[in-house]
Amino acid sequence: MSDQLVKIYDVTLRDGTQGENISFSIHDKLRIAQKLDELGVHYIEGGWPGSNERDEGFFEEAKKLKLSKSKITAFGSTRRSGKTCEEDGSIQALLKAETPAVTIVGKSWDFHVKEALRIPLKENIEIIHDSVVYLKERVDEVFFDAEHFFDGFKHNPKYTLQAIKAAADAGADVLVLCDTNGGTLPWEIEEIVREVNLSLDNPHLGIHTHNDGEVGVANTLYAVREGVRQIQGTINGYGERCGNANLCSIIPNLNLKLGIECLSESELRHLYDVSHFIHELTNLPAIKHRPFVGESAFAHKGGLHVSAVMKKSETYEHVSPEVVGNRRRVLVSDLSGRSNILYKAKELGIELDSHDKRVNAILGELKKLENAGYEFEGADASFELLVRKALGEYRKPFHLKGIRTSTEKRSEDEEPLTEATLMVQVDGVNEHTAALGNGPVHAMDQGLRKALEKFYPNLKEVKLKDYRVRVLSTKHGTDAVVRVLIESGDGDSDWSTVGVSQNIVEASLKALVDSIDYKILKDEAKRAAKARG
Ligand SMILES: [Zn+2]
Numbered sequence: 001m002s003d004q005l006v007k008i009y010d011v012t013l014r015d016g017t018q019g020e021n022i023s024f025s026i027h028d029k030l031r032i033a034q035k036l037d038e039l040g041v042h043y044i045e046g047g048w049p050g051s052n053e054r055d056e057g058f059f060e061e062a063k064k065l066k067l068s069k070s071k072i073t074a075f076g077s078t079r080r081s082g083k084t085c086e087e088d089g090s091i092q093a094l095l096k097a098e099t100p101a102v103t104i105v106g107k108s109w110d111f112h113v114k115e116a117l118r119i120p121l122k123e124n125i126e127i128i129h130d131s132v133v134y135l136k137e138r139v140d141e142v143f144f145d146a147e148h149f150f151d152g153f154k155h156n157p158k159y160t161l162q163a164i165k166a167a168a169d170a171g172a173d174v175l176v177l178c179d180t181n182g183g184t185l186p187w188e189i190e191e192i193v194r195e196v197n198l199s200l201d202n203p204h205l206g207i208h209t210h211n212d213g214e215v216g217v218a219n220t221l222y223a224v225r226e227g228v229r230q231i232q233g234t235i236n237g238y239g240e241r242c243g244n245a246n247l248c249s250i251i252p253n254l255n256l257k258l259g260i261e262c263l264s265e266s267e268l269r270h271l272y273d274v275s276h277f278i279h280e281l282t283n284l285p286a287i288k289h290r291p292f293v294g295e296s297a298f299a300h301k302g303g304l305h306v307s308a309v310m311k312k313s314e315t316y317e318h319v320s321p322e323v324v325g326n327r328r329r330v331l332v333s334d335l336s337g338r339s340n341i342l343y344k345a346k347e348l349g350i351e352l353d354s355h356d357k358r359v360n361a362i363l364g365e366l367k368k369l370e371n372a373g374y375e376f377e378g379a380d381a382s383f384e385l386l387v388r389k390a391l392g393e394y395r396k397p398f399h400l401k402g403i404r405t406s407t408e409k410r411s412e413d414e415e416p417l418t419e420a421t422l423m424v425q426v427d428g429v430n431e432h433t434a435a436l437g438n439g440p441v442h443a444m445d446q447g448l449r450k451a452l453e454k455f456y457p458n459l460k461e462v463k464l465k466d467y468r469v470r471v472l473s474t475k476h477g478t479d480a481v482v483r484v485l486i487e488s489g490d491g492d493s494d495w496s497t498v499g500v501s502q503n504i505v506e507a508s509l510k511a512l513v514d515s516i517d518y519k520i521l522k523d524e525a526k527r528a529a530k531a532r533g
Contacts, residue, residue, distance in 0.1 A: 005229045006224065006229055006230075006231065006254065006260050006262045007042040007043065007229060007230050007231070007262070008041040008042050008043070008231055008233075008247065008251065008262050008263070009041070009042065009043040009045065009073075009143075009206065009230050009231060009232045009233075010036050010041045010043065010044050010045065010070075010232075010233070010234065010235065010247060011045045011075075011208075011232050011233065011234055011239075011244060012032065012036070012234040012235045012238060012247075012278065013029050013032060013033065013044065013045060013046050013047055013058070014045045014046070014047050014048060014055075014075050015045075015234055015238075015239045015240065015244050016234040016235070016238035016239055016244065017047075017238075018239055018240040019238040019239050019240060019243060021282070021284060022238055022282050022284070024281060024282075025054075026054055026057045026058050026061060028281050029046065029047070029058045030058070030061055030062065030065065031281070032277075032278055032281065033046065033062065033065060033067070033070070033072065034065065034067070035273075035274050035277050035278065036070055036235075036274065037065075037067040037068060037069055037070040038267075038270055038274070039263065039267055039270045039271065039274045040069050040070070040263045040264065040267035040270075041069075041070055041247075041263075042069070042070060042071065043070065043071050043072075043073050043101060043230075044067075044070045044071070044072050044073065045072075045073045045074075045075050045103060046058050046059055046062055046072050046073065046074060046075075046097070046099070047059070047074070047075065048074075048075045048076060049074050049076070049093040049094060049096065049097045050076055050077075050089055050090035050091075050092075050093030050094065051090075056093070056096075056097075059072075059074060059096075059097035059098070059099070062099075063098060071099070071100050071101055071141075072099050072100070072101075073099050073100075073101040073102060073103055073141075073143070074093075074094050074097035074099045074102050074103075075102070075103050075104075075105070076090045076091060076093065076094040076102065076103075076104050076105075077090050077104055077105050077106070078104050078105070078106040078107075078127050078128055078131040078132075079091050079127055079130070079131045079134075081117065081119045081123060081127065085130065085131060085134035085135075091104075091131065091134065091135070094135065094139075095135075095138055095139070099139070100139070100140045100141065101139065101140060101141035101142070101143065101173075102135055102139050102141075102142055102143070103142075103143040103144075103145055103176070104131055104132070104135065104142070104143075104144060104145065105144075105145040105147050105178075106124070106127065106128045106131070106144060106145070106146065106147065106163065106167070107124055107147055107148070107163070108146040108147060108148060108149050108152045108159070108160045108163035108164060109147070109148040109149075109151055109152030109155065109156075109159075109160065110152065110155065110156045110159045111152070111155060111156075112147070112148055112152075121159060124163070125162055125163060125166045126166075128144070128163055128166045128167050128170070129166040129167070129169065129170045130170070131170075132144060132166075132167050132170035132171060132172045133170045133171065136170065136171040136172070141173045141174075142171065142172050142173055143172065143173060143174045143175075143176055143206065143230070144164065144167035144168075144172040144174070144175050144176060145176045145178055145208060146160065146163060146164050146167070146175060146176060146177055146178055147178050147180050148178065148180045148181065149164070149177040149178050149179070149180075149192075150177065150178075150179045150184040150188065150189065150192055151179075151180070151181060151183075151184070153192050153195075154188075154192075157195070161196065161199050161200070164177075164196070164200070164203070165200060168200060168203060173204060174204045174205065174206045174229070174230045175203055175204065175205055175206065176205070176206035176207065176208050176230060176232060177192075177193065177196070177205060177206065177207055177208070177223070177228075178208040178209075179208070179209040179210060179216075179219060180208075180210065181210065181212060182209065182210030182211055182212030182213060182216065182241070182242065183212055183213050184209075184213070184219060185213065185215060185219075186215055186218045186219050186221075186222040187222070189207075189209075189219045189222045189223050189226075190222045190223075190225070190226055193205065193207075193222075193223050193226040193227070193228060194226050197226065197227060204229060204230075205223075205227065205228045205229060205230070206228060206229065206230030206231070206232060207219070207220050207223035207224070207228045207230070207231060207232065207245075208232040208233075208244075208245075209223075209232075209233075209244070209245040210239065210240070210241065210242065210243070210244055210245070211237060211239070211242045211243045211244065211245060211246070212241060212242045214242070216233070216237065216243070216244060216245035216246065217245055217246055217249045217250055217253070219245065220233065220245045220250050221250070221253055221254075221258070224254065224258065224260065225258075231245075231247075231250060231254075231262070232244075232245070233245035233246060233247040233250055234246070234247060235247055235248060235274060235275055235278045236248055236275055236278065236279055236287075236290065236293075237249075238282070246290075248271060248275045248290065248291075248292055248293045249290075249291050249292060251263060251268065251271065252268065252271065252292045252319065252323070252324050255268055256319050256323065265323070268323060268324060268325075269322070269323065269324065269325045270325060271292065271293055271324040271325055272292075272293045272324055272325030272326045273325055275290070275293040276293070292319075292324045292326065293324060293325075293326060295329070296329075297321070297326055298317060298321040298326055298327065298328045298329060299328075299329040299330070299331055300316060300328070300329070300330050300331065301330075301331040301377070303337030303338075303339060303340060304337075306330050306337070306339045306340045306343060307337070307339035309328070309330075310339055310342075310343055313328065330343040330344055330347070331377045332344055332366065332376045332377065332383055338354060338359055338363065341359055341362050341363055341366075341387075342354055342359065344383065344387070345359075345362075345387060348384055348387060348388075350387065350391065350393075358390060358391055361390050362386070362387055362390045362391075365386060365390055366386065369386070369500075372481075372500055373472045373481045373483050373500040374483070374498055374500050375483065375498060376498065378485055378496055378498070379485060379496045379497050379498035379511075379514075380495060380496060381488075381495035381496055381497045381514060381515065381518040382496075382497045382498045382511070382514045382518075384518065385514055385517060385518060385521075388521075394521075396517075397426070397456070397516075397517060397520040397521065397524075398424050398425065398426045398452055398455070398516075398520075399424065399425040399426075400422065400423075400424055400448075400509075400513065401422075401423040401424060401425050401430065402422060402423050403420060403421070403422040403423075403444065403447070403509065404420070404421050404422070405418055405419065405420045405440045405443055405444060405505060406418065406419055407439075407440065415438070416438075416439075417436060417437075417438070418436065418437050418438065418439050418440050418442070418443040419434060419435070419436055419437075419443060420434065420435050420436075420437065420440070420443035420444045420446070420447040421433070421434040421447070422434075422444070422447050422448065422451060423451075424448070424451045424452060426452070426455040427455075429455075431451045431452070431454060431455075432451070433447055433450050433451040434447065435447035435450050440505050440508065441464075441467060441505075441508045441512070442464075444505075444508065444509055444512055445464055445512055448512060448513070448516060449462065449516070452516065456519075456520050456523075458490070458519065458520075458523050459516065459519060459520070461490040461491055461492075462488055462489070462490050462515070462516070462519055463488065463489055463490070464486065464487075464488055464515075465487045465488060465489050465494065466485075466486070466487035467484070467485075467486055467487075467508075468484070468485045468486075469482055469483070469484050469504065469507075469508075470482065470483045470484075470485075472500075480502070481500060481501070481502055482500070482501065482502070482503075482504050482507050483498060483499070483500045483507065484498065484499045484500075484504070484507040484508045484510075484511045485497075485498050485511065486498075486499075486508070486511040486512060486515055488515045488518075488519070490519060493522075495515070495518055495519075495522075497511045497512075497514035497515045497518065498510075498511055498514070499511035499512070499513075499514065
């Protein structure tokens with residue numbers, strides 16, 4: 001099979017938005033389309049223009065998008081029984097979207113025709129046929145989604161074949177076989193696709209799977225091996241129930257394992273970025289262990305693994321992280337040995353010899369803090385500060401001379417309000433300030449930055465992105481130790497810091513101070529690098 005024939009058809013903007021807690025505004029959808037074009041997918045299904053105003057609005061705006069590679073497609077359904085295509089609102093909405101390609105879904109399982117549509121089986125075949133004929137006369141490319149194809153095939157193969165043959169005879173460019181309920185297994189897919197290829201005359205097939213059996217990706221790959229040319233899926237596997245087949249896994253598997261270059265090498269390097277960009281817009285918590293594009297996909301923790309990976313990365317990595325735009329990470333934790341420290345230091349731009357005594361000092365400090373409840377695995381920025389302190393490369397950018405927070409609730413129905421008053425000192429100059437927040441962490445964060453912005457104006461860019469508290473031991477009830485992890489970002493990068501104390505306000509304050517310290521030092525290092533040219 002020629003590589004050029006395998007086309008990626010993204011359904012994130014339609015099927016993906018059916019996922020629980022996923023909702024994109026028109027503006028989000030336009031930005032996502034732009035990103036998908038950068039990635040180089042061949043088709044971007046924008047939505048169902050006949051079904052809601054948001055999708056209609058998207059298609060109006062999408063006409064102005066300047067895409068370099070991707071084609072926008074509109075999704076709809078075959079005409080309704082008893083109506084001509086001229087009279088059918090959904091078909092007309094598809095044409096109004098003015099996309100170069102459209103996809104229509106039709107029934108291929110006899111059970112659904114009888115029970116859901118409640119029309120004769122023969123009429124459904126006519127509906128498929130004349131919907132495709134009508135659209136094909138008016139749109140460049142028409143794809144036919146055969147809903148419940150695999151389930152239908154298992155019950156009545158003859159009828160499913162009749163349904164897709166009707167679409168093929170009417171001129172459909174691709175017949176997309178859908179595992180709508182997501183329960184089919186890879187070898188069933190393989191066998192059924194093989195039979196379809198034998199039964200129809202050189203059919204152009206597509207595959208659309210869901211992940212209910214957690215084999216959405218595997219099902220897609222099996223179909224590709226049987227000659228399927230159009231691959232439908234979503235970024236990060238978003239979608240109804242357990243989601244659609246995940247393009248972030250399918251694409252690299254095709255390119256790197258099956259040798260089918262559906263995207264170019266340089267396009268593939270955008271994968272990590274596109275996955276994270278779209279995830280950011282969903283506002284959902286990160287799933288770190290996603291294959292290829294997750295933060296943990298190339299994260300090494302065990303000391304033995306790390307020392308092996310440092311010598312030869314293939315020892316514990318199936319592909320190189322760089323090819324999908326990801327990066328290798330070495331986690332520091334209780335399990336760390338000297339190699340983790342050396343690797344991390346190198347990442348920070350610090351060359352340490354493995355016999356350097358300072359490595360022991362860092363390791364010692366790390367173990368001590370970890371015994372106290374610290375964890376640096378999720379707190380790279382705090383770890384960097386620790387290393388710099390141990391190496392004598394740290395200058396404290398400000399001193400916190402005192403802080404006080406008080407929370408007040410004026411009546412039962414009112415939300416509580418917290419005030420933080422504090423004093424900081426920078427180069428001998430004191431600054432005293434007060435700030436309000438919806439809780440102590442928010443108020444302290446506002447207050448600290450307000451006081452320090454005078455000296456470090458870049459702190460305006462910092463945003464608290466995530467705040468997590470974990471209670472570490474319950475031996476003593478309320479004097480349990482708490483660990484606070486804070487994630488901050490400034491639009492340029494994100495970093496995380498940690499604080500531990502018996503007092504939750506103190507633990508939060510430590511993590512906050514580290515976050516601000518880190519931002520100031522990061523910007524200073526950037527300026528110094530620029531000055532050096
Ligand atoms: Zn679907």
